[in-house]
Amino acid sequence: MKSGIDPENISFLLFDISRLMRGEFEQRVAEAGLGVTPAEARVLAHVARCQPIRQHLLADRLGIARMSITTFIDRLEGAGLLERVADPEDRRAKFVSLTDDAFPIMSKLEDIGDAVRLAARGAIPAEEWELFRKTALAVRGNLAAVRQKVKEMAQ
Amino acid sequence: MKSGIDPENISFLLFDISRLMRGEFEQRVAEAGLGVTPAEARVLAHVARCQPIRQHLLADRLGIARMSITTFIDRLEGAGLLERVADPEDRRAKFVSLTDDAFPIMSKLEDIGDAVRLAARGAIPAEEWELFRKTALAVRGNLAAVRQKVKEMAQ
DNA sequence: AACTGATAGTAAGTCTATCTTACTTATAGG
């Protein structure tokens, strides 16, 4: 009986939560007729914060590979929510920013995101919820640091 | 400026953590030469708990669709870690259980999982960590309940 | 016994979110 990986350990739990949240979000987005996935919304949210921003900096911020950001931007540009503008000072580089069409959609996405988080929170008291978020932030920091270390070793 | 989806909100945070944990796990598993993904490990962990178990009950337990469990079991059976046994009392049904070969691999997977969780935890104190897990459990319960409600409505 | 409806599992095909490897073009520093 000692081969017991705990099927309710924190890794699986967080994996489940992420999947369930994503499912909820996607379903509501589909019902509302907006064609944006959670990961795309995440990209939009970061662009909204830092625009205009170069693609590779955006990728770093999101913690994904450059090629992955290219794909996201392709889709979002195709949907008319983002635009690429050449950087006049470096002809290799491009700036990414939101189009005017993005704003109303983002506002609806925000509402949906709020609703999903409300459902996730349920009856959890404010204090515990805030601590949950704070711990999650620390955990992400820990994992990002580990990955960074491995990357540096590789060089 | 009011189109601000918070790019550090709890949804995105949990999404990031899940992705980073998965990446860490996969890399270590690859280095160790075991060919098992985190989601497959999750299936194995549940089978270890409830074996022998019918496929659709396993799917319910994992919170995934029946077709998805079929695919996982196909792969794990192909790798020699699981086996399907016909249920003599219901010729439609099959029981799933671990093979003997699965146990040594699961023990290595357990070690890797522990190491990843240790990295994720970093210097977070035991009390806070335990509360984090407890809250995560409640959150998953909330989200599962919402989904269950929607499913019942659909009938 | 025969009909009808539900259930267990699967085949086929689709989708998102990633990755890696290899390439093009451009810049920047000796």
Add this chain to the structure above:
DNA sequence: CCTATAAGTAAGATAGACTTACTATCAGTT
């Protein structure tokens, strides 16, 4: 001016799901 590095992309792969439609079987009702 050469070389190393950087920004972005093309191509292809992978995991982890989903849906819809099908087959085989079971169980309850005429």
